[in-house]
Amino acid sequence: DAGVTQSPTHLIKTRGQHVTLRCSPISGHKSVSWYQQVLGQGPQFIFQYYEKEERGRGNFPDRFSARQFPNYSSELNVNALLLGDSALYLCASSLDGAADTQYFGPGTRLTVL
Amino acid sequence: QQPVQSPQAVILREGEDAVINCSSSKALYSVHWYRQKHGEAPVFLMILLKGGEQKGHEKISASFNEKKQQSSLYLTASQLSYSGTYFCGTALKTSYDKVIFGPGTSLSVIP
Numbered sequence: 090d091a092g093v094t095q096s097p098t099h100l101i102k103t104r105g106q107h108v109t110l111r112c113s114p115i116s117g118h119k120s121v122s123w124y125q126q127v128l129g130q131g132p133q134f135i136f137q138y139y140e141k142e143e144r145g146r147g148n149f150p151d152r153f154s155a156r157q158f159p160n161y162s163s164e165l166n167v168n169a170l171l172l173g174d175s176a177l178y179l180c181a182s183s184l185d186g187a188a189d190t191q192y193f194g195p196g197t198r199l200t201v202l
Numbered sequence: 203q204q205p206v207q208s209p210q211a212v213i214l215r216e217g218e219d220a221v222i223n224c225s226s227s228k229a230l231y232s233v234h235w236y237r238q239k240h241g242e243a244p245v246f247l248m249i250l251l252k253g254g255e256q257k258g259h260e261k262i263s264a265s266f267n268e269k270k271q272q273s274s275l276y277l278t279a280s281q282l283s284y285s286g287t288y289f290c291g292t293a294l295k296t297s298y299d300k301v302i303f304g305p306g307t308s309l310s311v312i313p
Contacts, residue, residue: 122301131204131289131303132244145300179243188232188251188298193243 091116093182093194101200102170110165110197114182120144121163122191123155124179132179138163139186167199175201203228205292207304214280214311222275222307224290231298233266233273234291237284238306244289247275280311 094113102108114121120139124132137145138157157163161182167174177198181191205226214220224233232251236244250266250273261278277284287308291301 124303131306132291134300134302137299139299145297147300186299188293188301190246190249191234191301192246193236195243 093180093192095178095180095194095197097197098195099198099200101202103202104170104172106170107166107168108170108199110167110178110180110199112163112165112180112182112194114161114163114180115192118182118184118192119161120183120186120189121157121161122181122183123163123165124181125149126177126179126196128176135165137186144186170201172201175199203294204302205290205304207288207290207307209307210305211308212310214277214284214309216282216311216313217279220277220280220309222277222288222290222309224273224275224292224304226271226292226294228271229295230266230268230271230273231293231295232301233264234293234301235264235273235275236289236291236303237286238289239286247288277309280309282311282313285309285311 122137123135126132134147136155141157152168155165177196179196180194183189183191235247238244264275266273287306291303
């Protein structure tokens with residue numbers, strides 16, 4: 090079975106632009122979580138979705154939004170990009186929820202210039 | 203709310219043992235352990251759901267002390283492949299759908 094996939098792999102944007110990151114969970118998994126990882130730090134929780142509903146939200150500004158589609162894939166949107174948004178964005182999928190075993194995708198490396 | 207991990211970094215020689223600790227100030231629902239190698243995504247090691255639970259994975263095992271809100275990861279007879287950064291993630295009883303990761307413990311195994 091295919092693991093969690095994310096696209097694109099790398100992305101370069103300029104300040105003020107917006108970006109959309111995509112994630113496809115493992116087949117059969119209904120929950121997707123998004124994390125931001127800055128170099129040298131642990132993944133920071135952004136959102137968790139289960140069955141297309143938002144179940145949890147981390148301490149991120151409203152510029153960050155996400156949604157989950159009927160096929161359980163998910164998008165993370167970030168508006169008005171700032172230099173500080175440069176990071177590795179990880180998507181994790183699980184069967185029933187974030188408290189279940191989460192499997193991470195390879196991530197999207199976002200660089201904001 | 204972020205769990206505390208200790209030590210921050212550790213260097214081992216092949217065959218030596220190590221313990222990585224993770225603690226929270228709030229009541230825990232679950233503890234998750236991951237290993238991340240440079241430039242790669244975190245890889246799941248194990249999840250602990252009950253106080254006192256111990257789980258094993260090859261020569262890596264973990265325990266969960268619910269009363270102390272603590273978990274420990276035990277690496278025995280370390281191998282070069284164990285090198286990486288180890289993260290614990292915790293979900294609180296009040297918000298078990300939100301896993302918060304600690305700052306990580308860098309582990310280097312040298313020949």
